Amino acid sequence: SDAVRYDSWKFYPLVGSSAASDLLRARIARGGLLALNRSEAIYFIADRDEQGDDLRRECTYRLEGRDPDARWWSITAYDPLFLIANEQNKYSINRSTLELDKDGRWQAFLTAEPREDEQWIHTGGGETELSLALRLYNPSPEVLADMGAIDLPEIFPVPAEASEEAAVVVDVVEVEPESDTTVLPTDEYIGEAGDVADDSAETDAGAKGDEADE
Numbered sequence: 400s401d402a403v404r405y406d407s408w409k410f411y412p413l414v415g416s417s418a419a420s421d422l423l424r425a426r427i428a429r430g431g432l433l434a435l436n437r438s439e440a441i442y443f444i445a446d447r448d449e450q451g452d453d454l455r456r457e458c459t460y461r462l463e464g465r466d467p468d469a470r471w472w473s474i475t476a477y478d479p480l481f482l483i484a485n486e487q488n489k490y491s492i493n494r495s496t497l498e499l500d501k502d503g504r505w506q507a508f509l510t511a512e513p514r515e516d517e518q519w520i521h522t523g524g525g526e527t528e529l530s531l532a533l534r535l536y537n538p539s540p541e542v543l544a545d546m547g548a549i550d551l552p553e554i555f556p557v558p559a560e561a562s563e564e565a566a567v568v569v570d571v572v573e574v575e576p577e578s579d580t581t582v583l584p585t586d587e588y589i590g591e592a593g594d595v596a597d598d599s600a601e602t603d604a605g606a607k608g609d610e611a612d613e
C-alpha cells in the first residue's frame with residue numbers, strides 16, 4: 400500500500416508528488432481529490448475511530464485535537480467519496496469555526512442531528528460508511544519533515560443516549576399562552592475560502608407542485 404497509517408488517519412506520502420504510482424494516481428482521480436504540491440497542502444484520510452471500528456454515518460462521534468502547525472486547515476466529511484447533502488450546509492469544520500480552550504485544544508462532533516453551535520459536521524444519517532479528509536494548507540517545515548509528529552485529531556464514538564441529549568430539537572415548539580415567544584436556534588453556514596472541494600458543493604433543491612382541488 401502507498402498509505403502510512405497514524406491511528407485513525409491515513410497519509411499518502413506521494414500524493415502531490417511526481418513519484419506517485421499509477422495506482423495512487425487512479426485512486427486520486429476516482430476520489431476527486433485535487434492534490435496540490437506537498438509544500439502547498441498535505442492530506443490525511445480517516446476511516447475508523449479510536450477503537451478501530453469503521454466510521455459510520457448513522458453514528459455520532461466526538462473529535463478532539465489541537466490547532467495544526469499550518470497556515471490554514473479543514474476537516475470535511477464524505478460518504479465516503481462525495482460530500483453529504485444536508486439542509487444546514489454543514490460539510491466541514493476549520494480553524495475559523497472552532498473555539499480553543501485554555502490548553503489550545505478544540506472539540507467538534509460528527510452527527511446527523513443539528514446542533515446549536517458551529518462545532519459540528521453533518522453526517523446525514525443512513526447506514527453507510529463515512530470518511531474524513533483533513534487538509535493542511537502551507538504546513539510548516541517541521542510538519543513536512545516529520546508527519547508522525549503531527550498531533551492528529553482523535554475520533555471517539557459517542558453513545559446513542561449522549562447524542563440525543565446533545566442534539567438540538569428543531570421541530571415546531573408549541574408556546575403556552577402566558578409564555579414569551581420562543582426563539583428557535585438557527586444554523587449559519589460559514590464558508591471555507593481555501594477548501595476547493597467544499598466550495599464546489601451544491602445541494603439540489605426538490606420542486607413540489609400544488610395539488611388540484613377536486
